[in-house]
Amino acid sequence: MLGLGVFLLMALTAMTGSWLAPHDPLEQDLLNSFLPPFWVAGADPAFLLGTDNLGRDVLSRLIYGTRVALMVAVIAATLTGMLGTTVGLLAGFFGGWVDTLVSRMVDIWMAFPAVLLSIVLVAVIGAGLHAVIIAIIVIDWTRFCRVVRAETMVQCQQDYVASAVTIGLSRRRRLFVEILPNILPLLISLLTLEMGIAVVVEAILSYVGLSVASDAATWGGLIQEGRLYVNQAPWLMVFPIACIIVAVLGFNALGDGLRSAFDPVLRR
């Protein structure tokens, strides 16, 4: 429930961002730079969470960052899940050379440092939201693939699959109508876990300066700007870090909640 709350809050913030944000996230006000958040003396109530080095409103920038984070989380995690699950299902179901090929590829993939590879990929594709999403898909499909492959193999040994063979169900029906629904609870927790990872990867890439356009507000970008002025204005880093932690914990809680809601065994 907590996870659902965080997710809905993020979705609401992202959708109503332009209306919710008290200021334009890019509007500079050099006379009001480095204003502290509201509970510190010298704060301006117009800027609830203070301002950055260029006098931009931190709260508004965080709100706009939510939109980027949520978009990357949902789109990237879904696409990554679709690719990884398909490959994993095929490898686990068919075995043989399909499995050998997939497993070898996963091995090779695991030999690359994920962070470095994502940075290189984004540099090659060209900075931007689509590049971030592609990088996440290219790197993280193995996470789904490994788990789904192993789970499919386990399911294939179960009696219900043997019965499906006996009653003459086609391979496609066995795979998609019988096996897939049984790994769905697992997929859901993987998916929400991946959403949290996607938020972190986006933050990493925008921290390095490779995500969306550099002046747009993203959590990672806010952290990177805050890192430069950490001694003058530590709150610039605190808020985006807090946002990321809440988002990641929220996604994980959402996964646990959904999993127990979907899994008849856990529900009992």
Next chain:
Amino acid sequence: MTAASLLRRLLLSVPTLFGVLIINFVLLRVVPGDPIAMMIGPGATPEDIQNLRQIYGLDKSIYQQFLLYLGDFLSGDLGTSISMRQDVVELIVGRLPVTLELALVAIAISLVGIVGLGITASIWKGRWPEVLIDVFSGFVQAVPDFLWALLFILIFGVLWASMPIFGRMDLAVEFDPLTQFYLFESLFRGDLVVFRSILMHILLPALSLALPLIAIGARLLKSSINESMAQDYVQLARVKGFSHFRIVVSQAFPNALIPTVTLTGVQMTFLIGGTVLVERIFGYPGLGNMAIDAVINRDLPLIQGIVLTFAVMFIVLNILIDMTYAFLNPRLRHD
């Protein structure tokens, strides 16, 4: 591990390395975007582009290019960095020790942490030390590891400004190193002032790398010690009148090591990969920091070289982990 099985293990990594080479090649040459256009600015003339194409062999077919790349790799030539105008191998050799030193310190901290916390939690099972350690590792794992580095900067750099948060050593400290292993060299030379400065700088980045590993490892070690405690040989040790402490440390712990090493081995590669970002955050002049600069400068040969270096490190690390199992597990030694 016998020589034969070691050789077999080494041979098994050849296809992986080959796959890594292919992907590294494809990644930067075939994907959208002309590498030459990436290297030079928009003001270049067509002749400039043609010249560079020839220099980098890009006018040849893709297979010939790959063979050239493979040949260069085998002869130890990774090309010349575009942004630094230096040999890529030289650049990497210059920075690799910095990253290795950081990783080694991080691994050392993790090992001490894992063994210390794992054994402590097992000795005081069901009492407050175990509860405390469980809470700690749950909390550590809940926060994404990239954020620990930033949190440390906030905590130890700002809130309680007690540690340096940028660079490798104080600029005021005089040190004329022979190697890039500053920490080990200063200790070896007995130069304690320098050693202290370098140690203070390495501590926070190393700790940010070690923390996630400690959390996972300690939890694993604890549960495998608990499993070992149910075994017959532990019963025998109890009958012999060994103390609880001695049973945990000298009987259960060595047997619990194998599953822990297996599972934390994989995490160790994450630690190495994590250096890229942690070095960036702490302005630590290692390989990872250079990699990000190379990406920003679109320095293709350097990027390829560094990605390859990391991949080779991962492969070597995996072999080392396999060898460790064999060392820890007598049954595998005679395999």
